[in-house]
Amino acid sequence: MNPSPYNFTWPFSPPDNIVLVIAIILGKILVMVAAAMLHVAYCTWFERKIIGHMQVRIGPNRVGPFGLLQPIADGIKLFFKEDVIPRPGVGSTKFRIVFKVAPLLVLFATLSSLAVVPVFEAFYIANINIGLLYILALSAVSTYGIIMAGWASDSKYAFLGSLRSSAQLISYEVAMGLSLVGVMMLAGSLNFIDIVKAQQTSWHGMYLIPQFLGYFVFMVSALAETNRAPFDLPEAESELVAGYFVEYSGMRFALFFLGEYIAMIVMSCVAVLCFWGGWGLPPVLYKVVPALNDLPQSVKTFVEAVVFLCKVYSHLFLYYWIRATLPRYRYDQLMRIGWTVLIPLALVNIVITALVKYFF
């Protein structure tokens, strides 16, 4: 692990530049949060454009050139919408605070999981040695937000949607946790920077090749974890209207939406960091073009950031592509896939990786 710039030990003696250290942290967080919000806004535009073209439509094209201002217009509209909180029904006044807190909890969980995502080798908010575990733990926290939303909404649709959603999220969380064990075994670390470095030093440059089984399990469970098609049952509009957020409107609805899209971006980042080689270019490229090795540091960092963003957007494109292609699963099919296909596959992947790694 890289030495942390703000490491000090007991007896508690803060470094002289503690104000500077905190200012740097705040600055990084500001950049990260602002970038995340902008990316969410343009992810919705990107998604609508791509799905539009896949369905031989044009997609948003009225507000601004190519509809580029559409997400801004949507945001302003949501901001001015009335915040309707359903009238407390029979004996449910006490759930009102739960209703109000639920979207905040979802946003809290997804936004704070951004803290350990390194965008390139030198830019991260926190470099902890359990980065991967931290992200998995926080993705479990947002399940609480969903249960709270459905429980407090006083609507049967919302209640059923939240039950389904939480059952789906916890089932696929197991599969996702198990699918990453192979990566941990190969890299010998839970730290994202270490994982990327381990991939760069290997011949293949990305764990997608030795861990294709793990990647498959990860990809499917990432779709289910972020409630995306074909596993978007919680918001199945044809049966449950909108699932756990039927009763939400205006800005509170937008917070759920924001949380979902940030979760999607974080999942894409994890996939890129753990399976697609992070910000590294394929090692073959370095052999073919030797000039790449002696680029100045600033250019190298720039290239890293661009490569990372391109990979993340390719992964997001994969999400949209799947959404435009596949119909929605039935609820019992979804649960059966999670428990009887993905978990055994992940366990087989762990056993194979362990045996191959030990004997070869």
Add this chain to the structure above:
Amino acid sequence: MTPGSYIPTEYLPILIMMVIAAVLGMVIVTVGTLVRLRRPYPDKLMPYESGIPPVGEPRQRFRVSYYIVAMMFVIFDVEAIFLYPWAVIFDELGLFGLVEMMLFIFLLAIGYIYAWKKKAFEF
């Protein structure tokens, strides 16, 4: 460094991030209250159930299979947590670690097959 003297300061940014993430949502909602309309009337505040007045308590009894899923989740998630430290120090443990963990996964596979046969995964 004496035992117990370590302060995990690399977690400080995470703490700050969590505080900001919690405050940000509240700020967005609070600022919104200043500009948006609020014109409630009884029909608007009714829970939406396809336009029909809701009948009965929404929080009803639900299927037992959700509880079973929760139980299976606890079992398998603990298993995954056991696998993480083993996976990280796989090289240092050598043959001992490999055999022990294969045994562990084998025992879990037996439990898994039992749960499957008992129709725990059928919805």
